[in-house]
Amino acid sequence: xxxxxxxxxxxxxxxxxxxxxxxxxxxxxxxxxxxxxxxxxxxxxxxxxxxxxxxxxxxxxxxxxxxxxxxxxxxxxxxxxxxxxxxxxxxxxxxxxxxxxxxxxxxxxxxxxxxxxxxxxxxxxxxxxxxxxxxxxxxxxxxxxxxxxxxxxxxxxxxxxxxxxxxxxxxxxxxxxxxxxxxxxxxxxxxxxxxxxxxxxxxxxxxxxxxxxxxxxxxxxxxxxxxxxxxxxxxxx
Amino acid sequence: xxxxxxxxxxxxxxxxxxxxxxxxxxxxxxxxxxxxxxxxxxxxxxxxxxxxxxxxxxxxxxxxxxxxxxxxxxxxxxxxxxxxxxxxxxxxxxxxxxxxxxxxxxxxxxxxxxxxxxxxxxxxxxxxx
Numbered sequence: 534x535x536x537x538x539x540x541x542x543x544x545x546x547x548x549x550x551x552x553x554x555x556x557x558x559x560x561x562x563x564x565x566x567x568x569x570x571x572x573x574x575x576x577x578x579x580x581x582x583x584x585x586x587x588x589x590x591x592x593x594x595x596x597x598x599x600x601x602x603x604x605x606x607x608x609x610x611x612x613x614x615x616x617x618x619x620x621x622x623x624x625x626x627x628x629x630x631x632x633x634x635x636x637x638x639x640x641x642x643x644x645x646x647x648x649x650x651x652x653x654x655x656x657x658x659x660x661x662x663x664x665x666x667x668x669x670x671x672x673x674x675x676x677x678x679x680x681x682x683x684x685x686x687x688x689x690x691x692x693x694x695x696x697x698x699x700x701x702x703x704x705x706x707x708x709x710x711x712x713x714x715x716x717x718x719x720x721x722x723x724x725x726x727x728x729x730x731x732x733x734x735x736x737x738x739x740x741x742x743x744x745x746x747x748x749x750x751x752x753x754x755x756x757x758x759x760x761x762x763x764x765x766x767x768x769x770x
Numbered sequence: 771x772x773x774x775x776x777x778x779x780x781x782x783x784x785x786x787x788x789x790x791x792x793x794x795x796x797x798x799x800x801x802x803x804x805x806x807x808x809x810x811x812x813x814x815x816x817x818x819x820x821x822x823x824x825x826x827x828x829x830x831x832x833x834x835x836x837x838x839x840x841x842x843x844x845x846x847x848x849x850x851x852x853x854x855x856x857x858x859x860x861x862x863x864x865x866x867x868x869x870x871x872x873x874x875x876x877x878x879x880x881x882x883x884x885x886x887x888x889x890x891x892x893x894x895x896x897x898x899x
Contacts, residue, residue, distance in 0.1 A: 565815050697813070704809050704816065725773050726815045745778040745818070754775035 535598060536561050537712040538583065538681055543592035545578060552578050553590070554736040560712055565703070565726055567744075568716040569759055570733035576716040579733065580683050583714075584611035596681055607637075610679035612670050612687060620659035624652060624669060635677050643676035646702055664695030671699050675706045682713040688722055696722060724755040732762060771812055779814055783822035786812070791831065791842055792853045799844040802832065 536559050543556040553575050560566055570576045581587035583594055585606045593600060596608045618627055624647075632638045647654065650668040661669065667687055674682060684703075688696050704726065707713055717723055720730070724744065732740040740762065747758050773782050790796045802808070805823065809816045823840060826832040830848050833841045843849065868878050 562817075564817060700813060701810060704813065705806070707816075709806075709816070721775065724775050725779055725813060728815055728817050745780055745821075748776060748778045752776055756775065 536595075537597060538714075539593070539595045539598075540579075540583065541593040543579075543582065543590055543594065545582060545587075545590040551736055553582075556592070556733075556737055558731060558738055558741065560714070560729075563710050563712060564728035565707070565713045565715065567720060567723060567727040567730040567755075568714050568733065569720055569730055570716075570718065571763075572718055574718075574733045575736055576718075576733050577685055580611065580685050580714070580716060581613075583681075584609050584613070584683055586611065586613060608680040609683060610674050610677040610681070611683045612674040612685055615658060615666060615670060618658055621657055623655055623657050624661075625654040627658065627669070627673070628654070631673050631676070637678040639676050639678055642706060643672055646672040646675065646706055649702060649705075650698055664691040667691050668695060668699060668702075671702055675702065678708065680711055682707065682711060684713065684715045686716050686718070688717060688719075700726060720759050721754070721756040727755070730755060730759070732759065734762060773814070779818045780821040780825070783808075783812060783814065783819060784826060787822070787826065788831065788852055788856070791849060792856060796842050798842055798846060798849060800842045801838075802840040802842065804839065 538558070538560040540556055540558040543553055545551075545553040556575075556579065568576050568579070578587060582590050583596075583605075585602045588602075594605065596605050599605060599608065615627070618630075628640075628643065632640065647669075650672060652665065652668055652672065656665075658666070671684070671687060674684065687699060691699075700723065703713070703715075714731075715723060715727075727744045729741065729743050730747070731738055744755055747753065747755060751758055753761070771786070773779055787796070787802070796802070802823075803811070805819050806816055809819045812819070823832060823834075827834050827840070830845070831843055831852060833843050835841060865878065868881075873881075
């Protein structure tokens with residue numbers, strides 16, 4: 534099986550501060566991978582570098598063995614869309630923009646998702662609740678036909694009903710042959726849908742394991758296992 | 771459904787489907803829902819459903835028919851065996867726990883019989899009311 538996403542010896546500094554150090558990661562197949570770590574651990578930076586939104590890191594990033602930025606961007610759908618949009622825009626206008634920018638935007642799929650998530654296309658961005666905003670982000674991100682989907686904390690600060698709806702949409706509309714990376718600092722809510730977890734701690738990746746292997750080997754829940762990584766560090770201090 | 775996150779999810783999916791087969795909610799020869807449909811209804815990953823199915827196929831309980839889908843075996847013997855394994859597993863739990871409390875085999879049998887009789891009375895009461 535070819536490697537879908539490969540990161541080799543990635544190092545990244547900003548303002549003389551080390552953000553990522555010697556990060557290497559290899560993800561294959563059609564998995565859903567949880568990228569876990571505390572706030573500030575470097576999860577978002579890693580995602581932004583992979584997506585090509587952040588630049589000037591040392592190291593190699595490739596998607597389907599392609600390293601050049603333009604190809605990588607066309608293969609990756611990254612959930613970072615609403616920040617740059619004017620808040621007086623309507624949902625329908627945001628969709629039109631997406632359709633123009635991304636040739637792989639699948640309108641039919643998008644329509645199925647917004648019907649399922651009960652989004653009202655006439656609403657303006659400024660009127661959206663946090664949960665509704667995330668539902669729109671997920672719909673836009675998954676409507677692209679990509680090889681890799683990067684979802685940056687899609688569940689932070691939203692209610693449990695919206696969360697369940699979003700998780701359901703992911704299972705239903707993630708293309709069968711695609712790889713998905715979901716970052717979160719709170720794992721229990723997404724643990725059942727993860728194939729593997731990757732933990733970022735102290736600027737680098739400290740764990741990359743299959744979720745069911747963790748359950749089988751340790752008899753622990755993913756959350757307990759994840760927390761134990763931090764507990765051990767404390768006792769060493 | 772709610773999963774116990776300490777136990778491998780594929781194993782819990784297997785348990786859910788085996789329970790349905792033993793309880794008769796899924797009859798011999800019945801077609802299982804499509805993989806993605808199962809994943810959505812259980813709120814789990816498609817790959818995890820696939821792994822559970824692979825094991826059920828290996829164990830002969832589910833038969834995969836190329837292009838047509840996955841079916842519960844029509845072999846009644848296999849279903850009966852599955853049922854027996856489950857009964858044994860629950861009885862073992864009960865027996866081990868009572869045995870640990872130094873309750874004699876004879877008393878366990880008597881208690882189980884008496885318990886079933888009391889349950890039977892309760893059920894009768896319920897149906898009459």
